[in-house]
Amino acid sequence: MPFLRIRLNFEGVLPGSKPRKCWFLLDTSTCRVVADLEYLISKRFDLSGKGSFRVISLYLQDSLLPSQEQIEVIRDNDDLR
Numbered sequence: 001m002p003f004l005r006i007r008l009n010f011e012g013v014l015p016g017s018k019p020r021k022c023w024f025l026l027d028t029s030t031c032r033v034v035a036d037l038e039y040l041i042s043k044r045f046d047l048s049g050k051g052s053f054r055v056i057s058l059y060l061q062d063s064l065l066p067s068q069e070q071i072e073v074i075r076d077n078d079d080l081r
Contacts, residue, residue, distance in 0.1 A: 007079040035067040
C-alpha cells in the first residue's frame with residue numbers, strides 16, 4: 001500500500017492557528033525512514049525556525065519512534081504524537 005492515513009496529535013504550542021489534531025496522508029514511496037516523515041510534518045505545518053526545520057519527535061502508543069527506523073513501523077490509522 002503506497003499511502004497511509006495517520007492521525008497527528010500536536011502537543012505544545014503551534015504557530016498561528018494550526019489544528020492540534022489532524023489527519024495526514026503519507027506517501028510511503030517517498031518516505032523510507034521516520035526522519036523523512038518528521039521533515040514532511042515540519043514542512044507542511046511550518047514548524048521551522050529561521051530557515052531551518054525544528055527537530056520534532058514522533059511517538060506511537062507513548063513510545064518514541066526513532067528517526068532512523070524504517071517507515072514500515074507505522075501502520076494505517078496510527079495515532080502519532
